[in-house]
Amino acid sequence: MVVPTTLLTNWAKEIQRFAPGLTYGIFHGAKRELKADRPDVTITTYGVIRRSAAMLAGMQWHLLVADEAQNIKNPAAAQTKALKSVPATNHIAMSGTPVENRLADYWSIVDFVNPGYLGTLKQFEKEFATPIQVHGDHSVVDQFKRVTAPLLLRRLKTDKTIINDLPDKIEQDRYCALTDEQAALYKRVLDSELEALENAEASISRHGLVFRMTMALKQICNHPTQYLKSGVLHSGKSEALFELLDSIYERHEKVLLFTQFREMGEILADWHQSRYGLAPLFLHGGTTTTQRNAMVERFQTDPVQRIMLITLKAGGTGLNLTAASHVIHYDLWWNRAAENQASDRAWRIGQHANVQVYRFITQGTFEERINEMIQGKGALADLTVGAGDESLGSLSNAELRDLFSLRRGT
The missing domain is CATH 3.40.50.300 (P-loop containing nucleotide triphosphate hydrolases)
Structure with a gap:
């Protein structure tokens, strides 16, 4: 699991609370090391991924989770490239703000979850980003929702079928x-x-x-x-x-x-x-x-x-x-x-x-x-x-x- 540095402790506590049967380790700090007998969950940060990409890419992972995945919104950034270089059988990206500045942010995150699904960045800009952001084309918005729906598990707090006891x-x-x-x-x-x-x-x-x-x-x-x-x-x-x-x-x-x-x-x-x-x-x-x-x-x-x-x-x-x-x-x-x-x-x-x-x-x-x-x-x-x-x-x-x-x- 890859998280912002400020959330290392948060995730450790969440695992202790909701999944006490899982073992976990934090791969962070000057003396960080990965042993052959790894825990069920390894928690690290985007900064460590960037600096230790070669080591992590040399290992096979069952599941790679990117929390606050807007951190990989820029496909040209070193930490985005480093994260995408780590081999894993399954990928999950979690974000409450998948689009921070432009629709291309979405492309980079989906490219991590399912590479090639939305074509190249250039194709995505032409087919989706420009018609939606520049022209406000609602038909393309609908098309975009249909295309991305199979990949998304979206929880809206306003949906009472998901959370029925949350105040207004x-x-x-x-x-x-x-x-x-x-x-x-x-x-x-x-x-x-x-x-x-x-x-x-x-x-x-x-x-x-x-x-x-x-x-x-x-x-x-x-x-x-x-x-x-x-x-x-x-x-x-x-x-x-x-x-x-x-x-x-x-x-x-x-x-x-x-x-x-x-x-x-x-x-x-x-x-x-x-x-x-x-x-x-x-x-x-x-x-x-x-x-x-x-x-x-x-x-x-x-x-x-x-x-x-x-x-x-x-x-x-x-x-x-x-x-x-x-x-x-x-x-x-x-x-x-x-x-x-x-x-x-x-x-x-x-x-x-x-x-x-x-x-x-x-x-x-x-x-x-x-x-x-x-x-x-x-x-x-x-x-x-x-x-x-x-x-x-x-x-x-x-x-x-x-x-x-x-x-x-x-």
Whole structure:
């Protein structure tokens, strides 16, 4: 079984709990070794697969399981090639987000499970990806579902025939107004970045400038302090956040707070401690496996710990945090599949309360308009998501100005 490093302990515990008759071993760390008398289950990581591909490929395996299989979405990546080089009689890929950015992600995962089933990547792009993502062809969507159905065992939590005792998940968008200071800063940065784009010539340079502008405006929408690295300006989002936390804490309930930025998480953690006198648990990319396990245990069992701050990439998958009945997305990822995966850290088996999910959106800014675009995908949403920041680089300057310009009073 191949898993992200952060899930090694999780899977060991799951085997102990649900399959105590199986023996298992963890192939990880500087002193890792594979003995001739192997256990029933060997758990390793994508990083180890990449570094020890030759050793593992020299052995025959009965079943090769890739958990969080979006880690092999890029067929050209070294770890994807390494995993596919390991011989096994059977293959299973498990993922809650098989499509993260584009439909080609799906091809790479299916190619691991059943090589050649969807043809070459070039053929797949022509027959499925372009008609679905570019043209929104629903007939091709239906064809794609029929072709992939024999390979998929899909569990929807909304299907009561599969899980009949899971509480409801209730989502709501929270629209936050920019303060006057935020609006002035937003407009100033937007004008400056658009001017730089007007003078950009190479497409590579242009894409980089669009990405820089997007990141800057995201940070300003979160809080000017994140962009400026200092200052005492206010933020409509942060004010709305702490009003919401006040009401959650009054009911003695717990909450997960997601952001895509570690820096914003650190700022929020400081403010949380100042306001409530308690430092929140904060899980981010620098958290070790030992620290992560301790945080999860503490959040689940300690009534004093009401909040866990999590960066989306570090904790969007693989966590069981059912002590929380509230989930807040402080900034949106523009990928509903990844966002739903994060929300499902609380909304999963073992949850006994309805889960309230709050999506914070800054009103009148590009956040609101991109959210409308994502929500408008309708029937295609289960298969495709926008390419996010990458796709913005293909827009014209006029289109970018229209997308990012402020619309106060809307």
